[in-house]
Amino acid sequence: MRVFIAGATGAIGKQLVPRLVESGHEVHGMTRRESKQEMLHELGAEPVVADALDPDQVAEAVGSARPEVIVHQLTALGGWGMRDLKRGAALTNRLRIEATDHLLSAGQAVGVRRFVAQSNYALYARTGGPVKSEEDPLDPAPPGKLREGFAAMRHLEEAVLGAGWTEGIALRYGGFYGPGTNLAPGGGLVEMIRKRRFPLIGDGGGVWSFIHIADAAEATVAAVELGTRGVYNVVDDDPAPVAEWLPELTHMLNGRKPRRMPRFILRLVTGEGGVVMMTEARGASNAKAKRELAWRPAYPSWRQGFAEASKENTRLRISPL
Numbered sequence: 001m002r003v004f005i006a007g008a009t010g011a012i013g014k015q016l017v018p019r020l021v022e023s024g025h026e027v028h029g030m031t032r033r034e035s036k037q038e039m040l041h042e043l044g045a046e047p048v049v050a051d052a053l054d055p056d057q058v059a060e061a062v063g064s065a066r067p068e069v070i071v072h073q074l075t076a077l078g079g080w081g082m083r084d085l086k087r088g089a090a091l092t093n094r095l096r097i098e099a100t101d102h103l104l105s106a107g108q109a110v111g112v113r114r115f116v117a118q119s120n121y122a123l124y125a126r127t128g129g130p131v132k133s134e135e136d137p138l139d140p141a142p143p144g145k146l147r148e149g150f151a152a153m154r155h156l157e158e159a160v161l162g163a164g165w166t167e168g169i170a171l172r173y174g175g176f177y178g179p180g181t182n183l184a185p186g187g188g189l190v191e192m193i194r195k196r197r198f199p200l201i202g203d204g205g206g207v208w209s210f211i212h213i214a215d216a217a218e219a220t221v222a223a224v225e226l227g228t229r230g231v232y233n234v235v236d237d238d239p240a241p242v243a244e245w246l247p248e249l250t251h252m253l254n255g256r257k258p259r260r261m262p263r264f265i266l267r268l269v270t271g272e273g274g275v276v277m278m279t280e281a282r283g284a285s286n287a288k289a290k291r292e293l294a295w296r297p298a299y300p301s302w303r304q305g306f307a308e309a310s311k312e313n314t315r316l317r318i319s320p321l
Contacts, residue, residue, distance in 0.1 A: 001067075002026045002068050002069070003028070003068070003070075004048075004062060004065050004070045005017060005045070005070075005071045006030045006052055006072050007030070007052075007072065007073035008029025008043075009033075010074075010180075011176060012073050012118070012173075012213055015213055016071070017045045019221050020224065022044075027045040029043070029045035030061055031048070048064070052074050052102065053094060053095070053098055053099055053102070058099070058102040058105075059105070059109065062103070062106035068112065069115070070114075071116045071224065072117040072118060072160075074092075075092045075095060075118065076088045092149070093148055093149060093152035096152040096156040100159050104163055107166060114167045115160055115163060115167070116169045116220065117156055117169070117170050119231070120172055121172045123139060124136055125282070130239065131207065131284065132283065133233070133284075134172075134232065138150075142273070143272040144272035144273040144276075145272075146276070147273075161230070169230065171219065171220060171232055172233045172234065173235070174216075175208055175211070177210055177213065177305055180213060181213055183210075190253065193250050194250075194253040194254050195254075196254065198258065199258055199260060199266070200259070200261070201274075201278035202275070202278065203279060204244075204246065204278060205243065206241060206242050206276070206278045207239050207242075207282055208239065208245060209284045210236055210302040211297065212297065212305045215297040215298055218295060218297075218298070219293060219295045222293035228292070233284040233285060235284045236297050236300055237297065237300040238300065240283070240302065248306070252307060
């Protein structure tokens with residue numbers, strides 16, 4: 001099939017393009033930077049330069065490629081400094097709203113028969129059990145600074161799933177780790193944890209689901225080829241509370257325990273949203289993706305993936321280069 005990837009040079013895009021090419025698909029990769037065309041050529045894609053927030057450019061790019069499938073992987077969440085986070089979150093919200101609408105409009109014009117978009121598992125309501133399936137309700141009242149981001153993701157899902165002219169699929173990915181992510185050797189979040197600047201808040205009861213970036217890409221290929229209209233959780237087999245995974249990762253990285261911080265301190269720094277993610281978040285089940293997409297994560301648990309990342313992080317720190 002002809003597959004058009006918006007966000008082809010991001011962390012998951014760089015994993016996804018070569019896998020789709022290897023599977024025999026013709027891949028057109030969109031980037032807004034001309035300097036990244038060579039990278040896309042090397043990955044095996046036909047480069048397309050367009051600004052995702054410009055509807056005319058998106059329409060021209062999709063119209064030229066005439067794809068059968070569009071994959072929407074656009075975000076701007078690379079930085080972990082407070083300014084980077086704020087700016088990146090605002091741009092990502094626009095990409096999930098405006099760029100989604102532009103891509104859907106362009107896709108409808110050329111008769112795209114499948115539209116696969118990136119969402120996130122953190123949308124689930126903070127009630128009931130610790131692990132949620134795709135059938136469980138979403139959070140009706142996201143707290144504080146999470147509200148705008150959740151609204152943008154819900155817009156994306158509603159627009160994609162509501163497009164009756166195509167098979168709309170939303171992939172609720174877990175927290176990415178691995179090459180090109182913030183949870184990679186030298187990545188922003190890894191460095192915060194290594195330096196004990198990512199504290200354990202309250203009881204650390206928030207449950208997080210992770211996914212290695214390579215496993216996320218494999219699941220996306222499966223969705224492109226086998227997915228049907230609806231939502232899939234793309235997470236590993238091992239959802240875990242912060243009180244479990246954070247001390248283990250901190251110890252891997254520096255041999256110590258994470259610092260502890262009361263809720264009210266974090267609330268002053270990040271608002272209520274940060275506190276909720278650390279203490280009340282729910283994890284997700286991958287049973288549907290395994291069943292319907294014939295997919296299995298190569299890293300069934302974050303424990304394996306984090307251990308490998310920790311070893312690589314140590315090698316980087318002692319390297320004379």
